[in-house]
Amino acid sequence: MAMEQTIYRELKATPGVWQMAALLLAFLAAAAGAWFYMEHHGHAVTGMDNQIVWGLPHVFAIFLIVAASGALNVASIASVFGQTAYKPMARFSSLLAITLLVGGLAIVVLDLGRADRLIVAMTTYNFSSIFAWNVLLYNGFIAVVAVYLVMQMMRRLDYKWVRLAGLVAFLWRLALTTGTGSIFGWLVARPGYDAAIMAPLFIVMSFSFGLAMFILVTLALFKLNNRPFGDQLLVRMGRLLGIFAAAVLYFTVVQHLTNLYAAEHGGVERFILLEGGIYTLLFWGVQVIVGGLIPIALVFLNPSRSSTILAAILVVIGGFAQVYVIVIGGQAYPLEIFPGYEVLEGWHEGVVNPYTPSIWELMLGLGGVALALFAAGVGAKVLRVLPTNLSDSNVAAKG
């Protein structure tokens, strides 16, 4: 199989593809139903309240938004950093980045108290708000990556323009994740958030979650169409995932060490690391061990196809737990409004705020994931973004 060219072909509509589409549509229908129910009754029917104002939908949304910018990594590695082995996957990487972002944003928008006023959010900006900037960053990301994707698909275009578009998209995605991290990093009021490290932490999280999502979605689509994906290539991507997962752990360590050093943040650290119940369990058990140490061990100690797939699944699970701990755990820990006083009576003062997500929030969140995957599938079905053959001999022949 010497010197075979990379050929991009639309996904074939096999029965497996139809079944997958039907499954995702079922999730989308469930999410639509959940949204109508929440919209009709108000947020009273959710587990969210005046203490836990952002709940499970936001965990899903932030995970998807963070993963979206990371899913673009594969394309960036090819166009910006010149790794030719990644080049055949660059198109789908761009497409997946867009659809993951759309899925995440759909959740955020549908969770708004007044989702009907989306037009206000899109036309009225308060530029001192990082949220308003994020609206621009997200919309801009979709536009920039769409242009980048189109340029990759124009065969006659000089490759230097693709490189340039790739560079713009790469820089944009760094800005986007900085913005997402700053949603939390700039909240001075809450001890669990207020930290400059949030922005870089979110960037390494995006590297890790995005690559894991890309590996899983791409492999699933390849399997549905019986297209070969080489073991060596997968193991190579697994190693990269391991490095990213280790970087997330490193930033997490720095985040908590910095907080531990400041006496004023001692309380929230004790909460997350020791006494936070579900949050402590999610942090150590799921985020650090399942989503960090195990996948790193898998890809470096036993590099193989199955190790890489398992590692990617674990990174996704651990990443979800990490976002949950940040978003919900940060709100569950009480605000200290009266330092030096014990609050005998008040409005949920000084107590850990309970949160039990409702089924509606879960359905909405899963709907966002389904939307992202469905849109990626439809994109692969109508656009020539997926290569027909990523077997090792084929990749090596070009490399």
Add this chain to the structure above:
Amino acid sequence: MRLVLAFLAVIGFAWGAAADGSKPVVPVATGDPHPEGNDYWRVHHMKMLLHDRDLTMREGVRNVMPDANPIQASIGECFDCHGVQDDAGAYVSYDDERHFCRVCHDYTAVQVDCFMCHRSTPSETTAHRTMAKPDDPSSIEAYLARVAQEMTE
């Protein structure tokens, strides 16, 4: 928005001619007519409401024209004259299709966004519509005088 206004304007002209049941029958209002005239209001009510909305809400101007013939800037005052009563004499809310706003808005299928927050029937408490007299005990002036006296004692 322009389209909607134009459409409403057309409806406005049609009102005079057709009252055969196919067109909405606007409930009769009480009180003095708007100085700008009904035709003007039919076309521009959205603009007027939006304008007064920002003026009251963001700038704190509650009484936009405190001259001899005052026009207050509270949407609640629409229903002083435009409230519609049911057979029992109770005022109907926006949930009822006889409500003043709904008569036309149902017909034109233009959604009204006011009544998720605003009440849609006449209010019983209207104290905030008039400036407090200095001798009113809840007026800022009377209060400050009381406090100043206490502090000197």
Add this chain to the structure above:
Amino acid sequence: MTNRAELTRRDIMKSGAAAATVTLASGVTLMAFGGTAAEASGRADSGKRWGLLIDASKCSPDCNDCVTACKTENGWGQDIESDHISSEQAPEWIRKVTLRDKSTGRTTSAPVMCQHCEEPPCVDVCPTGASMKRADGIVLVDKHICIGCRYCMMACPYKARSFVHEPITDQPEQNPRGKGTVESCNLCAPRIDSGRIPACVEACEKAGHSAILFGDLKDPDSPISKALKQYPNAALREDLELNPGVRYTNL
């Protein structure tokens, strides 16, 4: 921002319709009032900054009159609303807290409401500008453009804001509020605009405590400014340097 007289006049000039000739006469009359009308009717004055000084030593732990008065005035926390939602989802504009000093064991109580910061984090983070500060220092939500994202609630260090979790009807005319938007103490802006003191201040005085002193922080001769100069006082979360318009003494 023009007042309505000018708006009407402009539209009439622009439209030039025959129908407008009737109103043109009154439009001309109204024009004469255009410039000064707003000033005469209590526009939020940038020369003022409304604030409260809460004297915890005068506040009785058993008295809840300020909260009750706020509920009545602004129409939140009615039984019909609170019955079928969790207490964490119920609205909260003003709350009474009872505190015990950890070192001395002294117990005090005081109301906590929106602290009307000079540098309000809720205003900084609001994506649409719905969370806003008026010229006279009152911080409030413009529910007309609030999209219900709740970022302001994440940003507020005082838990002063709450989110309307379900549909409501029959709101008081002076305080529109509805499902899907965020709300908080607005220092009774509609009362202040019509020359009246906030409901909590009135109720506290009526209860015989006068623990809440209301006034203009920018006026050095106002009772509140004099009291602030005279007695030691503090802001909640002073470390954040938000310079709240609500101050506490004897806490």
